[in-house]
Amino acid sequence: MRQRHDLLIAGTHVVSMDPAVGDVPQADVLVRDGEIIEVGPHAGERAPDDVQVIEAAGTITLPGFVDTHWHLWNSLLRGTVGDRPGTDYFTVKRALASHFELDDFYWAARLGLAEAVNGGITTVHNFDHNVRGPRDADANIQAHLDSGLRGRFSYGPPDSAPSDRTNDLDDLARLRERWSDDHLDGRLDFGVALRGPYRTPPEVYEREWATARSLGLPITMHCDRCLREENCRSCGLVRLERLGLLGEDVQVIHAVHADDHDIEALARTRTRVSLSPLTEMRTMGFPLLTELLEAGVQVSLSLDTLAMPTSADILGHLRAIISVEAARTGSPVITPRRLLRLATIDGAKDLGLHDTIGSITPGKRADLVILRSSDVNLVPSGDPVEALVYTGQIDNIDTVIADGRVLKRHGRLVPADDEIDPVVMAAARRDALLRRAAAAGDWHWPATPTIDPFHPGPGSSTPADEGSLQ
Template identity: 35%
Template sequence: MSYCSGLDRRTLLKLGAALGAGIAMNARAGNSSDLLPGKTSTALLIRHANVITMDPKLGNISDGDVLLRDGTIVSIGKNIAAEGATVLDGAGMILIPGLVDAHWHMWNSFLRNSSPSPQGDTFFKSQLKTSAHFTPALSALGVRLGLAEAADAGITTVNNWAHNIRNPAFADAELQALQSSGLRARFWYGYPQELAATAPMDFKDIERVQQQLMAAGPRRVSLGLAIRGPERTGPKIWQQEFAFVKQHNLPISTHIAVTQEMQKKKAIQQLVDKDLLNPSVQLVHATHADEKDILSIKKSGASVCFTPLSEMRVGYGLAPVAAMHQAKIPLSLGIDTLVLSGNANPFMVMQTALNLATGSSGNELALTARDVLYWATQGGANAMGLGEQIGSITVGKRADVVLIDARRLGLLPMIDPVAAVVQSVTPADIDTVIADGRIIKKGGKLQDIDVPMLAKEAAQGARAVLG
């Protein structure tokens, strides 16, 4: 069966052009609203909020104020004076740092819930089939849909693990979508889904993208390398990839210890034996890492990203959250893919991680809500090497902040604001999202994103790929 049945080449080209126009539309609108009109000094004073700073020196501040100016947090406290600033009433709101999603395959977002299914292919077989029918415009559409959901849910930093880069045009399309969104992002340059295990990645184009990003100067989008790693390639390939990132001073990320069968390859120990684990390495899933692996990761300083919703849905198993936390390994959290997770709900990811740790350990105090919120904010920022710029409400950091409406029914009464964020909040409770000093969502509504048009494009994209 063709996954493009009913759509000839001419129709697909027309659809690609239409989606490309959609990319251009968002590129114009994606800068989002300035805190104040014009190009002069911009300031926003958020008053009377319940502030969860995630800064250990500041803690929580009830009835607190936060002043943002020119994309930076400039003051935190009570009764802040800021003449000329726009005032936003935060009474009844919880103010948190912008959330960091540390692992997300955004390109296939419009294939939400398409697999696995009892009558269809397993997830990986389905992904291999559908990936070949993507165009650069379709990949960018998936990224834009994911970015819109991210912004709606209070995620101000995404890690786009792009593992269907079929040629340079795919990389450019996904990068344009990221750069136009107003969110902070890391573009993890990956590989075509069907790339042979003996074939190298496109190092020449990765160098091109790095040079392009460097020439643009300090930006919200950075670069990393997404590799198949020791579980999917031989030493010749993955050692070449690690040598490349060392030469080019890039971070690297790989899925690892994902199943019992894959764990037989002892991929983590293969990296340890070559002294390749360090703080610039992100290990994703690690659902079957053993005690020796956990000790090795701890010693190396490498980070681990859990995506518990997709890990359970695809049958990887249960993430060893409690064991990794007890070992004090740097942890972060991710959506992974909307095909498996269903939607972009970082609060459900946090709550699931909390419940996994307590349920598997038999200790209801094995982990706290603050621990998990840390992974979704400061911990995620640290793992990206951005901990000095984002991750907490701290003077001097970038203005990535989120206001949650705590007056909504599912949050009443608010006894513990941190527990409320992790255990009770949903994306529908997000009132305001500010990313790098720009308002992305206001009054519960996304700014500068035509959601009905995006929905139409997503439906067209799904038909183009699935038939």
């Protein structure tokens, strides 16, 4: 674990995401033992002599970004999934998932979490839908703790598990015995990833929901009915409401095909929705961000997977969202500041962490991102929030702090003592994974096509019955 120091961020422009604090130009942020102690123009005057000072003139400081749905285990599939025939997400995932070894799970998660740090994401919800046994779950949990980040681990089934097989509910109940509060360092909690009634029969989903609720574990599930049923016109969320499966303890993923009745069911039951706009637009359709927000549904944002491939460029994602919503609905609801809220405090609310993180508020934990506002792509600038959303990029991120620990500084990741490079390890593990799958006859590299720039061939697409990314 990286060492934690008392910190003074001096002379930054704070965008707090807390209405009581507001935006504070030329502010100091004092952090002691990982907790935000004071925010204001004179906070540095009360800093202890041994505080570590981060000179932050010419910067903007935000709360760390919160990602609420990320399949970390398949980070190793980036570069293998693509547009050529035979390399679509589901074909590759199904070919390789069963060949993952314990170290593959660990280093896949470490790769994704390293990219999260680089992109200013300080909290990640790990939706793991390839848990083949307790040790696989433990490898993911250990990777998360070793990364220094905050988050949730949601325990799912093995990839392509039979519909009549439940999650490992016995091991789910034992998680808290293996991982004490001391182990988790106040940075990780547990949830359960379920398939739901459109993919499992009543004897499975009823038992899974009852077990999760008896254990007090939040539930997350993909909403993908319309990619599985012919002539589908809704997500079927009204049915889930009738079955008692929605509620404040449930997070629905995607819901791209929700109709008005589905959205009303989400709002009535206070069910939360995590949108993954870039993967949704590539394989499912347009995310219904405006409609959900106008109905009062709690919405957050996520990357989904690095395998698609995507990157942990939250500002780039926000820029895509605001452009799409301007063209699709022209709604005044979607503003740069509203999008930053979705990526910070609203994500924290989704995960039940809004009293701990999501805003720069005295008493909350110090999950912070410092960006250089003097970089060429951010000047000249008027409103710094508009500048970040419309022209900001990962290269502007100077410093990332999670729970008071500095994980990125001067634009470079800060490794722990004697830490092995997760990028190098992940690349080696991916290559070994492909060799094992090829030896078993489950994988071969598709031939690289000759590209005619004037007559490009058709790309691969997800079959209609494959469903969303899961």
